[in-house]
Amino acid sequence: MSTPSLRPGLAFDPTPLTDPVDQAQVRAHHEHLKTTRPRTSGGVFLSIVLVAIALFALIPLGMLFSDLAHLPSGAIVVASVLVVIAAVATLITVRVRRRVRRDREIRYRLDRFAEANAMTYLDRIANPDLPGMIFSVGGDRFATDVLRSTTSPVVEYGHHQYLVRTGKNSTLFRWGYIAIELGTELPHIVLDAVANNSALGTNLPASFPDYQRLSLEGDFDRYFELYCPKGYERDALYLFSPDIMARFIDRAALFDVEIVDNTLFLYTGPGISTTNPEQWAWLFDTVNALRLKADQWTRWRDERLEQPAAAIPSPSSPSAPPVRPQGVAVDGRRLRRGPNKVTLWATVIVGALAVLGVIIEIF
Incomplete structure (x- = not known):
């Protein structure tokens, strides 16, 4: 969606969208939004599903590590695999945390922007x-x-x-x-x-x-x-x-x-x-x-x-327009x-x- 360049003399206040924000205020805003949302069981259900997936994943991983340990230099291979898994998990966690922080900041900015513009x-x-x-x-x-x-x-x-x-x-x-x-x-x-x-x-x-x-x-x-x-x-x-x-x-x-x-x-x-x-x-x-x-x-x-209008009792106007x-x-x-x-x-x-x-x- 193409948009024109921002012109001077805007009829609205855009500063909440671009001004630096206090991360403490962003976190407080997020906690406030959590209290206003209706309680659902979706988060608990998702947590249970993720835990179940992790537990089931441990079984094939344990079997894989057991087989790798019997290979020549098995300990080194197992350690290398663990390092790779830890690195991938860390990368995913960092990206998810960044995305969560970004989304919270966007919601904070939009809330302040709405308040500044009626x-x-x-x-x-x-x-x-x-x-x-x-x-x-x-x-x-x-x-x-x-x-x-x-x-x-x-x-x-x-x-x-x-x-x-x-x-x-x-x-x-x-x-x-x-x-x-x-x-x-x-x-x-x-x-x-x-x-x-x-x-x-x-x-x-x-x-x-x-x-x-x-x-x-x-x-x-x-x-x-x-x-x-x-x-x-x-x-x-x-x-x-x-x-x-x-x-x-x-x-x-x-x-x-x-x-x-x-x-x-x-x-x-x-x-x-x-x-x-x-x-x-x-x-x-x-x-x-x-x-x-x-x-x-x-x-x-x-x-x-x-709808027919009520008749007007006048000789010159026997009926009113609809x-x-x-x-x-x-x-x-x-x-x-x-x-x-x-x-x-x-x-x-x-x-x-x-x-x-x-x-x-x-x-």
Whole structure:
């Protein structure tokens, strides 16, 4: 993700991201976070598993050393092997400790950065209650390094991950996201960024039938594939006027975009909550630019929710015009999902290979 250089006169305070830190304060911050996390049995279970693995590993190691000891100069060979094992264990331990210290320092810096810029910081949220598509798939879902503005409209920056299990295999998916609160509920619309798709299709965890695909004018289709609920094509054209399309191309072409309920989501790879001031400058500029245009959307009303107004007792005005309340009718609240194209292609390829194997076996 490319970012512009940091400009003077920033509208936020980046100093907590780069100033020297007191390691004692970092450790105290880590201990404070530990007290705020819910207690789980995961750490105890992991410790038991590691101890069991170590105990089982001692058996073949003991047999190996016994065999080596009977060789000529066996004592030297055994000592050499022990030195190598100790060196590898020490190297792994040092790297793990460095990684742990670095992660703790990052969390400390992000917490101080949030405090200095009218935001709150949460290091971990289990099963975040957000309506975006990436928050409702897989298992073991949690968000990390979440920074949330304290003023309205609320903007949230963070990372999210989940596990998808297929048989005995599990795949970990990690995302970076920005959630921007909108002034009104809107139809469910997805902008699937063309730049991060593969030859097999979308990188998103959900796929949508082509009958919900809407082609827009200009170069917009070169950057995004837009999906909207059937019957809401005219509403999507109203929401994505030429000036708003240009703003999304300029500012959000690297993101997948989802509008659901009253939230605008931007999805990308992990790397949203960082200690890089230039990255935050770019993210804040992007969010502000999109919010300025998204404010126009508060005027949108779903004509399917029209309600007759109470009659006005006046000869000159026998009836009042219908009232259009805020909100979205049932048909527009969620897109209909289809089979994931990547999974579909994988199934086709596996099936083709199976058929090919049968043909080879026959002939």
